[in-house]
Structures are given as structure tokens and as C-alpha cells.
Amino acid sequence: MRTSKYPSSSNGFSQRAQAVEPPPIAWLMEQKLKYPALISLAAGFTDPDTLPDKETMQIMHQMAKSKAVMRTTLQYGTGSGRKRLRELTGQRIAELDHTASDKPAYNSERILITHGSQQFLYLVTEALCDAGDMVMVEAPTYFVYLSILKYFGVRACSVPLKTDGIDLVAFEKKLEQLKQSGDLWRLKIIYLVTYHQNPTSQSMPLGKKQALMRLLARYERDAGHPIYVLEDAAYRELGFAQEASAPSMLSLPGALKRVIYSGTYSKPFATGIRVGFGISPAPLARALEHIKGNQDFGTAELLQAILERALESRLYAKHLKLIQARYAQKAGRMVDAMKKYFPSTVQWAAPQGGLYVWTKVPEPVDTGPRGELFETSLKQQVLYVPGCYAYAPDVMGPERNTAMRLSFGNASLHLIEEGIRRLGKSLRATLG
Ligand SMILES: Cc1ncc(COP(=O)(O)O)c(C=O)c1O
Incomplete structure (x- = not known):
């Protein structure tokens, strides 16, 4: 009788597949499903209001006119x-x-x-x-x-x-x-x-x-x-x-x-x-x-x-101008709200582009997914990306658990303001 090198409990997965873990982003998205009213400042999704819907339709319409193109x-x-x-x-x-x-x-x-x-x-x-x-x-x-x-x-x-x-x-x-x-x-x-x-x-x-x-x-x-x-x-x-x-x-x-x-x-x-x-x-x-x-x-x-x-x-170039202005407006709204609602000991640099504000909180606040701030924020129905995910395992210092990534990409102007207000409340509660 041939004996397998796998124990009977094995699923037969490759070593790579066995080592693979769900990406943190999947877990963050699950939270959104669990708490539907959640304001997510976590996802790197882009602005829904400026997606190039008309531009895309216009291009496809043009393409559809030619059988050869199709x-x-x-x-x-x-x-x-x-x-x-x-x-x-x-x-x-x-x-x-x-x-x-x-x-x-x-x-x-x-x-x-x-x-x-x-x-x-x-x-x-x-x-x-x-x-x-x-x-x-x-x-x-x-x-x-x-x-x-x-x-x-x-x-x-x-x-x-x-x-x-x-x-x-x-x-x-x-x-x-x-x-x-x-x-x-x-x-x-x-x-x-x-x-x-x-x-x-x-x-x-x-x-x-x-x-x-x-x-x-x-x-x-x-x-x-x-x-x-x-x-x-x-x-x-x-x-x-x-x-x-x-x-x-x-x-x-x-x-x-x-x-x-x-x-x-x-x-x-x-x-x-x-x-x-x-x-x-x-x-x-x-x-x-x-x-x-x-x-x-x-x-x-x-x-x-x-x-x-x-x-x-040139539709691309035109669209780009529109979204750059939109993100500048959203980033501005987020930063203004942070100035208004966050304790003065919280630090960040106003972004000049991109989708994120990297925010540092004073110790002993732990921004990690099992820390009090994350828990309190979930109860306040607001989600951020814990900074620890952005560090490779060889980084062991306090920086792992004292930062969070806040995204202004997806939420509306109103929800950015409201999300930051709630996060400010959790920060104050956690900082005592
Ligand atoms: C730094 C960076 N590189 C690459 C990507 C991948 O983007 P895409 O596959 O949509 O081009 C992302 C997406 O968030 C990103 O943040």
C-alpha cells in the first residue's frame, strides 16, 4: 500500500497557499459589512462623484460605430x-x-x-x-x-x-x-x-x-x-x-x-x-x-x-484636472476637520497629493486593530487603517502602533467631516 506524505488532515494546498493570509484590506472591508452605517476613511477607493462615466460612454459609443474596431x-x-x-x-x-x-x-x-x-x-x-x-x-x-x-x-x-x-x-x-x-x-x-x-x-x-x-x-x-x-x-x-x-x-x-x-x-x-x-x-x-x-x-x-x-x-487630461481639484478640496476638508476636532497632541502633515493623511497619535494610545482606539472608533462607526499594517515585520519600534492612515478618497465632503468628528471623539475618550 502506498502511503502519502500528507497527513490525512491535509488540504493538499501548496506551501505558498498555506502561508497565505487574507489581506488586511479584506478584514477592513468586512467591518464595513458588519457595521453598514460605518464611515470608512480606510479604503483606498477613489471619488465616486468624479468617475469618468460620461467620458467612458462617449468613447464606447464612438468605438461601437466601427465594426472593424469592435x-x-x-x-x-x-x-x-x-x-x-x-x-x-x-x-x-x-x-x-x-x-x-x-x-x-x-x-x-x-x-x-x-x-x-x-x-x-x-x-x-x-x-x-x-x-x-x-x-x-x-x-x-x-x-x-x-x-x-x-x-x-x-x-x-x-x-x-x-x-x-x-x-x-x-x-x-x-x-x-x-x-x-x-x-x-x-x-x-x-x-x-x-x-x-x-x-x-x-x-x-x-x-x-x-x-x-x-x-x-x-x-x-x-x-x-x-x-x-x-x-x-x-x-x-x-x-x-x-x-x-x-x-x-x-x-x-x-x-x-x-x-x-x-x-x-x-x-x-x-x-x-x-x-x-x-x-x-x-x-x-x-x-x-x-x-x-x-x-x-x-x-x-x-x-x-x-x-x-x-x-x-485629451479626455484623460481634462478628467485629470477635475479629479486633482476634487481631491485637493477633499484633502482640505479633512485637514480642516482634523484641526477642529483632534486633540492638539495628534500630528499630521497636510498632503500635497494622493489620497491619504498619515496621522500620528501620542503614546500610550495604541492604533492597532486590537487597541482601544480602534474598538472605540468602531463603536463610533468610523474606520481607519491601523498604521501597523504598513510596517514590515522587521520594524518593532513604537511607530508600529502610533499611526493611522486616513483616506479622503471615497467619502463625501460631509462624511469626511463627520468621520473626523467621530474619530476626534474616540481619540479624546482614549487619551482620557
Ligand atoms: C502604492 C500603490 N501601488 C499600486 C497600487 C495598485 O493600484 P492599481 O492596481 O489599481 O493600479 C496601489 C493601490 O492602492 C497603491 O496604493
Whole structure:
């Protein structure tokens, strides 16, 4: 008789699937179901009132007039994405970087269209990391990316954030430690959310990006491979200020070899259309396309075609202006309400873009999901994202439990004000 290596109680899941946990966001959404009247300042959902419904209808109506167009857009496409959308994407990023789009860094051959930038982040991590490898992340960082690292058995190595991006002194110290211990070869990616970061809303200035690239060039000889910078620019186009954003790392020397740019049309246009993209060094771009081939062999043509037309007709640019103004208004309302309702010991920085206000409360208040503040807030029917989710396991200090992420993206102006009022009440009750 053959005996199985699995105990009879096993579900036969792979080790990866056994290790997977429901993402924190699923738990936060459950709370919304449990407490229907809850005001959620937690979800990263976008503003429902400014979704481009008319624009999308107009584009689809135009498309439907041509049988030839419908024949291609209702069909499978290529693995890397529609050529025209890739070209428009390269042109757009070059424009944002204030440079010529015919530079190799923005070449459409290096661009992969994905199902949201989330898929791109996943594919990059799969292509570059084996279990036991390391990725450097900001502390705090985008918590869903931490889940991807955990899933692949990749170690997150945290570098603290200053008010203008990562602490370069701490970053260099980590590189040096890894070099001395002979572990530098395990460091594959530096993951940075460089524009209106999730969760802190900070942006990284150009000077810091340049210094970081110089450091990497110095250390990667000892790593034996490029140490890639994965620049996540998901919130790049959601800035409120009139002045242009800093150029991306694609514009810097050495970019062709080590910069991977992750972008999205999801936040700036429609999360429901969910088209994202990535720009990678050429050999990596091919590997990513092949892995995507195994997953879905191409992002939905129809959705790509909608985006293509939005970009070409300038509807996209027009819509962007509208949502930037809307988010500036919502952020302003949130910050004004915080000034009015929060105890003076609570700290935050007014965001210049993005969807979040990162808020720090004084100890001993614990912002964690099992802490008194979270419980009291739920009773007040208001939800925030506990700051602890945004820290990798190697961060053990008090910062884990003294912050919360508040989003002004989804709630109406009225509910933002009311949510902050209730949160202020819970803060006062918890602080005594
Ligand atoms: C920092 C960051 N990167 C990437 C994503 C993924 O967005 P999408 O897949 O909609 O492009 C998000 C979504 O919230 C995010 O906050």
C-alpha cells in the first residue's frame, strides 16, 4: 500500500497557499459589512462623484460605430498590450519627466500593459525574487506589497522614511551591512513609492533619487547583479500643486539597467477599468511578458482601447484636472476637520497629493486593530487603517502602533467631516 506524505488532515494546498493570509484590506472591508452605517476613511477607493462615466460612454459609443474596431477590441490581443497604448504611455511618462519621448528609456518595447499596476508589482517580484531573497522597502510602505513579499517568502528589509523620502544614511548603512555579511547578492529590489506615497503622502525629490542611484551603482558590483529600483508611481498624477512633479528615476543615468517604473491609469482615470503598466530594462520586460503569458496572455483589449482613446482625445487630461481639484478640496476638508476636532497632541502633515493623511497619535494610545482606539472608533462607526499594517515585520519600534492612515478618497465632503468628528471623539475618550 502506498502511503502519502500528507497527513490525512491535509488540504493538499501548496506551501505558498498555506502561508497565505487574507489581506488586511479584506478584514477592513468586512467591518464595513458588519457595521453598514460605518464611515470608512480606510479604503483606498477613489471619488465616486468624479468617475469618468460620461467620458467612458462617449468613447464606447464612438468605438461601437466601427465594426472593424469592435472586431479587434472584443478579441484576444497580445501579451505585452496594445502597441498604440504602449506608445502613448511612453510619451506620457517622458512628458511628465520633461524629456524627449524618443529616448530609449521610454521605448514602447520596454512597456508592459497589466491588469492594474498591482499585477505588475506581483510579476516583477516573481521574476526577480526567490524565497529567502530580500527587498528593501520604506517604513512605512504600501501594505499590499508587503503581502506579495510574504507570499513569495521574500524578506522585507525596512529603511525609515524622512519627510522627503527614505533616510539615505540608514539606506547606505544597510547596504554596507549586507556587503560585510556577504548577503548583498540576496538583495534584488529597492521598492519605493516616490509620489504622494501610500501611506504618508510624501514625495521623493530628484536630488535624493540621484543620490540613491549613485549608491546602487557603487554596491551592485558586490551583489553580482543589478540591484533594481522598483519605482511605484501610482499616485504621481494625483498632485494638487500647480508645479510639475519631480522627474522619475527613468530619466537618470543607469536607468536602462536598473530602473523599473510601475504606473497606473487606475487611480487617475477609473479604478474599474484597472489598466496599469510597467517600464523595465529590456531583458526583464521579456521575462515579465512571458510570466504574464502564463497568467492571462494579455490585459483585456476593450479596456486598453478605452484608455487609448481617452489619452488620444485629451479626455484623460481634462478628467485629470477635475479629479486633482476634487481631491485637493477633499484633502482640505479633512485637514480642516482634523484641526477642529483632534486633540492638539495628534500630528499630521497636510498632503500635497494622493489620497491619504498619515496621522500620528501620542503614546500610550495604541492604533492597532486590537487597541482601544480602534474598538472605540468602531463603536463610533468610523474606520481607519491601523498604521501597523504598513510596517514590515522587521520594524518593532513604537511607530508600529502610533499611526493611522486616513483616506479622503471615497467619502463625501460631509462624511469626511463627520468621520473626523467621530474619530476626534474616540481619540479624546482614549487619551482620557
Ligand atoms: C502604492 C500603490 N501601488 C499600486 C497600487 C495598485 O493600484 P492599481 O492596481 O489599481 O493600479 C496601489 C493601490 O492602492 C497603491 O496604493
